[in-house]
Amino acid sequence: MILPDYRGGSIVNLMASISRGLGAPRVGIPEARLLPAHQIGRARHVVLLMLDGLGYEYLVSYRDALLRRYLLGELTSVFPSATAIAVTTFATGMTPRQHGVTGWHMYMEELDRVCTVLPFRDRVTRETIAEVDPDAVRVLEQPPLADLLDAEAHLVMPAEIADSTYNLATGGQAWRHGVSDLADYVDTVAGLIQSAEQRQYVYAYWPRLDSLAHQYGMASTEVQSHFAALDAAFDELRQELAGTDTLLLVTADHGLIDTAPDRVLEVAEHPDLLATLARPVCGEPRAAYCYLRPGAEDDFLAYVHGPLAGWCDVHTPNELVQGGWLGPGPAHPRLLSRLGDYALVMRDNRVIHQQMNGDDPFRLIGVHGGTSGAEMRVPLIAAACD
Template sequence: MLNRKPDYERDNLTNLMASIGLAFGRKPGRYPALDSGCLTELDQAQHVVLLVIDGLGYRHIRRNAQGGVFNAYLKGSLTTVFPATTATAVTTLMTGVAPQQHGLTGWYMRLSDQDNAVAVLPWRRRDGETPAGLAQELHTALPFVEGLEVDAVAILPQNLTASAYSRAYYGRSRMLGYATADQCWDQIENTIRMAQRRSFVQVYWPRLDALSHQYGVNSPEVFTHLMELDQAFYDLLQRLEGTDTCVLVTADHGFIDAPEAHHLSVHEHPDLARCLRSPLCGEPRAAYAYLNAGSEAVFDELIATRFQHCVESVASETLLQAGWFGLGNAHPELKHRIGDRVLLMKDDWIIHDRKADESGFNMIGVHGGVSADEQMVPLIAARV
């Protein structure tokens, strides 16, 4: 099977969150903490800042930020969850559990009582409608901060502070929005310096992800922004000096670039499309196929004979049983939400389809797959 699956037993985002929980007095849970001694910066810290830079891959840092501040404080790499995408991984960072428990499986997700796929992060159906009760159906995992005896603060772009997703998964956290980079760093410093007791501050930065999608992860635009973030991290450490704060930096996923010649469009292959009873869900690098009854053999034969150069098709149940989505008991809807087949894209290929009223796929940078560039994220830690 392609490349690597997440290791939820060690060096995973779930293990990072378990370590943060232990540092704040939470009892061990389903996911073990990082190895003892791996993150000594957390020990007895008065404040913890978790800065999540959307799309910041470990291998990207190693290739493009050598000699920078990120690399100076780099502890190593973590694996993200499967699939390697924001909807699954940021939810893990906000709940402390893998998709196996929180049940969110990608950008588009099919619910058992909905004929239309749901876009998880904006919390709306693919047809643009938002049915009553949708938020309650999607939100089942508890926010990570629930039960922690600390001040909880979430700092995120202003337009995200009131979203249904943010309200659900940041829980009781005090929401602070920012419109500029300077406002973001000011909010972090002010929060720490005004804290009256131990605090946990979650910060979300989406700009690198947006640039990587638009221009490609290897573009000058992304490199320039990476250097800006590296300098901003240095400045933040200087501003927090003497506050007894552990500043952690990680990401939800990394990136690869997908050339247009390696886009597999379902609507260009009618025999493939006829096997599907609904549009693909999940991600362009890891798509969930829902098959019409009786079409399984035809679909498998098509993939094996015509698309084997770019797709590995795996029975969804196989990945579920092998622990690709996490450890322990599964969310009651998880099996339905991953379809009949998972299409793992090889090399730098993607697969997509579209409804008649949707535009074509136009992103250069992509993620969601199982390559090391997508799966490996950094663990950066500093104590100031």
């Protein structure tokens, strides 16, 4: 089991280095040991490519990768090691303890709804939360990192998500740029720097490796082929930025491992477990939060330690918070309510899934959110484009 290294070795610490290097106020989070703020501050421009799903262990398996030539070392993700939590850290510079986003599916006590965070929809009814309550976007608002920097901030990402409720809430005053494909991604980032009249910070998110891994698995030819395309795109961008005094950084939100059908715990197939639950299972397939019916605690624990023995480890929210899983800093006022009554951290490559009305059956091969090395370790790559 690997837990986040919030003392200087996590993606949170990378964001602390970037924010301080670009003039933001100090917030008490240590800088990244691999890349202190003063090194970032030397560059006129900073570009951060966030390649969803590019784990450290996967990257170093390619000895000849161009990305590997510029590898500084490894960072840890946050917990859970998953996109919704990590991208909120990239957007705010905060730990999960501070920003309060705890999973893809999250119970929001203030709305009394289980929400799917990034699309910002009610998980059960599929309603868009902002349509139900126009003021509900407040539950996602955090101080956007982009608004604190002494630099012009830009967000680059696929066009279909560039103006999502989530990105509007966390992007602040940053300019948003939607792209259509990988070539457009490279061209857009390069163009922003090449045409810059003042200092630039560009955060560029690319999700395709992760989506292919979910569908086909990390060992698939589809993932291998796209990794090769990403490797070439990185080198193309590095050359395009030559002479611009840009620090080109690459990291990821998490890595992935492959699961199998016999490793999927379907809640519907365990009626005695389902009977203890007051709400749909929240969190991630590899780290789930369970909300219990009144008086069901003994039955829940008996089932977890009995029929589910070997499938998962069980923790209370206080154990996660006090154990440092979610990081340091002032806790979000709703944090404990977003961690359920108990958290199930799945072992090996096992997952838990609860199919709701309208959901597809669980067909993912590549998964993340847990504490394995492949999920938790991500690379830090740096190329000085002097």
